[in-house]
Amino acid sequence: MTKAQDILALSGGVGGAKLALGLADILVPGQLHVVANTGDDFRHLGLHISPDIDTLLYTLSERANPVQGWGLEGETWNTMAALEQLGAETWFRLGDRDMATHLWRTQRLHAGLRLSACTAELATRLGVASHVYPMTDDQVSTTVHSDRGDLPFQHYFVRHQCEPVVTGFSFDGISAAHPNRELMRLLQRKAFGTIVICPSNPFVSVDPILQLPGLWLALRESPAPVVVVSPIVAGLAIKGPAAKMMAELGMEVSALEVARHYCRRYPGLMDRFVIDDSDATMAGAIRDLGVDVAVTSTVMKSRADKQALARFVLQRDGG
Amino acid sequence: MTKAQDILALSGGVGGAKLALGLADILVPGQLHVVANTGDDFRHLGLHISPDIDTLLYTLSERANPVQGWGLEGETWNTMAALEQLGAETWFRLGDRDMATHLWRTQRLHAGLRLSACTAELATRLGVASHVYPMTDDQVSTTVHSDRGDLPFQHYFVRHQCEPVVTGFSFDGISAAHPNRELMRLLQRKAFGTIVICPSNPFVSVDPILQLPGLWLALRESPAPVVVVSPIVAGLAIKGPAAKMMAELGMEVSALEVARHYCRRYPGLMDRFVIDDSDATMAGAIRDLGVDVAVTSTVMKSRADKQALARFVLQRDGG
16 A cells, blocks of 8 residues: 655654655655654643644645744734733743644544544544654653753753753653554564654754664665755754754764764664765765765755755655 | 621623622722623533633723623624634634633642632633622533423533523522532521622523522521512523523513512512513512512613612612
């Protein structure tokens, strides 16, 4: 049923969603499968919020807000304004249209639906042809260990604007969590032609996915090559705190160090590492880690950039 | 602590809230205590919605929408529009600003707060000086028995626009429910100078309050006179389905019949019945039921109308 050339992508939020959109654009509808990090999920105002799933669904349905980089285009903020008048917590901004997603999902989850089923239904209702999976239906919560103590991810990321100095991360609940069943089933069936790890944050977006029991080994055992796109370009993170985290963890802030991270934690997983032209001088050192290196422009500004990187990653332009 | 002349009002939604506003206007801040029907409360989209409490709080804080008669002034509907796009239930319209109230309340209730404590806190946050109490902290759910079967109140009222022909009502959970504690405490202390039953729907707004175990007897035992304002004027309900219900239940649609309803169900409770000038000819027949009758203009269009009726009800203009 599933064609051999289906593509699997592992993604966090904004950065990963960009490449996912590029991949969806160049593939046949339904050929792309995206596994989203859910370590950032949390309950807020009584709502179940899945930031990375939503960013993926909004991006893939072309509803994403291109300016703020999260949330919906043409959003309004009247519920937040009224919550502010009530003296409620408003550090996590929920737009009025976005609210519908959280209300809908929370209600479905209360009714007993699994997050994966909610996500599939939401994708259908938003007109997303790609398959989007939460990494697990179980609760896994990313905690950021920092100089201000242990912070739930969204408190670190949004409330404190990534200001605390990080010392490490933990993914509460992960050892008891089951990776997404459909994903594991597809991996067993060798359904994928390529497995792409999007240029998402290695520590808080990709690690939670890969560290689910059995998941990274299943990816390694899969005959599909695993291609990682570096989220670090010229020593900077395109989006988010990845570079800041690396510096605070005492790591060199470079694509090479990202490659080392993946090789160290998941030996034998990565087949090819895609770096930006500006990091071409690191190619040799990365090859010394035992992985192929491919060099291209990895910065995705336009829709064409996204599609070009997607083609390159899938070696559809001979890259 | 409580002054002898504090006033208690029993109220449903819009009609009752109008008189409550008039009462609040002519009293010292904090002197008015309003008990709201919560038989209309329901869960919708995962939110705890208390329509009558909200109508009272929005009216008393001068936030009510004067045109549609419910909800907030200057409301927007962007969450509803997005829910509609998701194919969610949208028959119960929740405005974006109003949503903040439901989110806030639902979260507070989940945190373990009682509805009465939520309501008091919400009143404070909205700047309402009057005391607003839910009739009970327990769940009581009004069911409308009709030619289309048993309908939860909001399904009858909003979803089916009061179209089904009613045959009766029940208040699920009422026999195990405790009347609001603060109210019972104040009644025991003989804190009230007058008890006003607002011109609310007798069957679905006032009956659920009065039928809470021990409540109407405590009102009857109170030394304060109980004054009922007729919701039926010249054979019509000013607002809502009261007249339609009476006709469907085989009752005469008149202020006299409302008086009979209260005398039959709650013997000895009502001391005075306030009817509109247009129903003056019924005064004799109502007096024959053993209650005082007071005749005035009971239709509240302007703010001055509300205040004038409030003064009349409290006999502050010698009415």
